Amino acid sequence: MKLNFWREALQLANTWTIARGSTDIFVVVLAELTDADGTRGVGEASPIRRYHESPATVEEFLRRVDVRRLSFADVPGSMAYLDALAPGNMSAKCALNLALLDGAGRRAGQPVYDLLGLGFREQQHITSFSIGIDQPEIIRKKVAAAADFPILKLKVGVPGDREILAALREVAPEKTVRVDANEGWQTREEALERLQWLAADGHIEFVEQPMPQATAPADLRWLKERSPLPLFADESYHTAADLAHCAECFHGVNVKLVKTGGVSAGFAALRAARQAGLQTMIGCMIETSVLISAAAHLAGLCDFLDLDGNLLTTNDPYAGVTAKGGRLSFQTAQARTGLRVTRIAPRAADASGPARENV
Numbered sequence: 572m573k574l575n576f577w578r579e580a581l582q583l584a585n586t587w588t589i590a591r592g593s594t595d596i597f598v599v600v601l602a603e604l605t606d607a608d609g610t611r612g613v614g615e616a617s618p619i620r621r622y623h624e625s626p627a628t629v630e631e632f633l634r635r636v637d638v639r640r641l642s643f644a645d646v647p648g649s650m651a652y653l654d655a656l657a658p659g660n661m662s663a664k665c666a667l668n669l670a671l672l673d674g675a676g677r678r679a680g681q682p683v684y685d686l687l688g689l690g691f692r693e694q695q696h697i698t699s700f701s702i703g704i705d706q707p708e709i710i711r712k713k714v715a716a717a718a719d720f721p722i723l724k725l726k727v728g729v730p731g732d733r734e735i736l737a738a739l740r741e742v743a744p745e746k747t748v749r750v751d752a753n754e755g756w757q758t759r760e761e762a763l764e765r766l767q768w769l770a771a772d773g774h775i776e777f778v779e780q781p782m783p784q785a786t787a788p789a790d791l792r793w794l795k796e797r798s799p800l801p802l803f804a805d806e807s808y809h810t811a812a813d814l815a816h817c818a819e820c821f822h823g824v825n826v827k828l829v830k831t832g833g834v835s836a837g838f839a840a841l842r843a844a845r846q847a848g849l850q851t852m853i854g855c856m857i858e859t860s861v862l863i864s865a866a867a868h869l870a871g872l873c874d875f876l877d878l879d880g881n882l883l884t885t886n887d888p889y890a891g892v893t894a895k896g897g898r899l900s901f902q903t904a905q906a907r908t909g910l911r912v913t914r915i916a917p918r919a920a921d922a923s924g925p926a927r928e929n930v
């Protein structure tokens with residue numbers, strides 16, 4: 572087995588701002604495994620500072636991997652080796668898990684969703700489209716540009732929350748909106764006041780991560796008991812190991828492949844949440860079509876989808892799942908097996924990317 576990896580600097584269509592910070596360029600790391608028989612698998616890491624990761628930490632982990640321990644024929648065994656190699660490093664492990672499953676699917680002649688026994692319902696899974704924090708005139712433009720998407724996800728968690736929602740409502744008065752506070756509300760009283768205000772809008776479906784991950788469970792339980800809207804854990808739910816805490820403090824969970832360490836653990840995190848009676852969602856970071864398509868293979872386990880990270884960029888080097896009108900489809904994907912992704916842009920001679928950290 573051979574491992575290659577390289578950086579891709581994704582250019583954002585608009586400066587991306589959430590409660591934690593802003594960025595114009597997001598650097599991801601692509602990884603490709605090639606077996607002796609020529610079978611290839613591609614994967615991606617989208618590392619973020621929030622989880623103590625950067626392109627450099629991903630590369631450092633990948634350089635430590637003994638590729639002789641990785642096999643398309645034994646994905647669980649390969650992942651057990653990677654987990655034993657070092658704790659954390661979830662986005663790096665995610666890149667290799669995706670590459671392993673892509674190779675396993677290509678070799679088996681099956682898409683990953685069939686390998687997992689989930690199947691895929693064409694045009695039935697609907698993703699939201701995200702609107703980052705911005706000035707009211709930019710919010711109005713972004714909401715108008717997203718007219719084809721039936722559901723929006725609005726980032727809040729800053730002092731100007733009311734102006735942000737008011738700007739969205741000027742353009743889309745009755746559209747269904749999911750709200751993400753990204754840990755932005757600091758006290759339970761502040762969070763409850765914002766939740767009551769959001770509920771009065773009448774078209775808010777749920778709210779993600781109202782308070783910091785480190786909030787005392789007693790405060791989160793207090794908020795859950797009183798919240799007029801369902802609360803979803805994102806920063807608080809990484810893997811199935813966080814399930815007991817999240818079942819107590821939230822109504823649902825947002826699973827992301829860069830937090831779980833890939834599709835295999837994402838499958839486990841979603842299934843465990845469902846079995847515990849929680850609502851399930853799959854989300855993303857700023858990513859190429861490799862990670863977005865990989866997440867789409869788990870759509871069958873999700874009540875809600877937020878898979879738009881590639882749509883926020885202008886230079887996605889891969890094609891895979893599409894989201895016309897928000898409806899996920901693999902119909903136009905050239906690849907019939909594995910993750911069903913195809914490289915569409917030439918590899919840049921210098922794709923090392925700028926030295927920076929992703930928010």
Ligand SMILES: [Mg+2]
Pocket residue numbers: 751753779780805806825854
């Ligand atoms: Mg979130």
